[in-house]
Amino acid sequence: MPKYKKYRKKRREEYKEEMEKISDIKQDMYSSSIKSLLIGAGFFVVSLLLNGNLIPIPVEEGNYLDIILIIVKSILIIGFFGFTMVGLANNLELRGSPASIREVIIITSIALIQSVRSGAVFGISLLGIVIFCVYLWLLQPKVQTV
Template identity: 50%
Template sequence: MPKYKKGKKQVQEEQDTRQRMSDQKTEMYNSSIRSLIVGGICFVLSLLFNGSLINITPESGTAADVLLILMKSLFIVVFYTFTLIGLANAMELRGKPSALREVFIIGAMAIIQGILSLPVFFVSLIGVILATLYLWGVQVRVERY
């Protein structure tokens, strides 16, 4: 039996705080699921286009060829970014940060998708490196404050 009784107002405030925290965690979990779904959709689209299951062959050296390379690379970079964000958010909700191993595995999955076409591979590699540096920079900046 506690020495001091908590007032009804204080008990209600604690319950409200717990409810808000629970709602916030649920929303964060749903957000990470949505990010993983977007990453999965981009993964499937990337496999369809980069694996030549959907074959679009514009004339060589045209603007359509450049747009096709950019589109294929964009699918790869968006897959990498959203999958990394979704996985990192889910891991953080579980109480442990994502390891470097997961980042390398997702990065390897992203880079391997573009290996059939040299221009797509290099544009994707640059995009994945830039996305990694951006996410690392944002994380460091948030941890400082």
């Protein structure tokens, strides 16, 4: 009879250790999603400052600096979209529900509204967001099967 009690106690301890590991992993995932959302917010603020011309940078059209500025503005918008999407999706996954198409459309709209003032920034940002969404869509089935 002592073997049975010892086995049950050992099994209970193993279960507690396993639950603590899962709790630690979930805490790390939650803090990672918060960090991603904060980085996305940083990209959003800097993008609004540059794309809204709150910080005017005088450059001549067709100049190398103009092209670099368009690329930087587009990268900021794509960075906002990427980090916000990953952070939100991880947070929703921790709660037990996947990101719906509604959240994707809202984040995409916010990202593209930032670039309305410039057609080149809008085009590059739209292309980057579409490539990012296709990448996530193609990556999803591979992650689920592993």
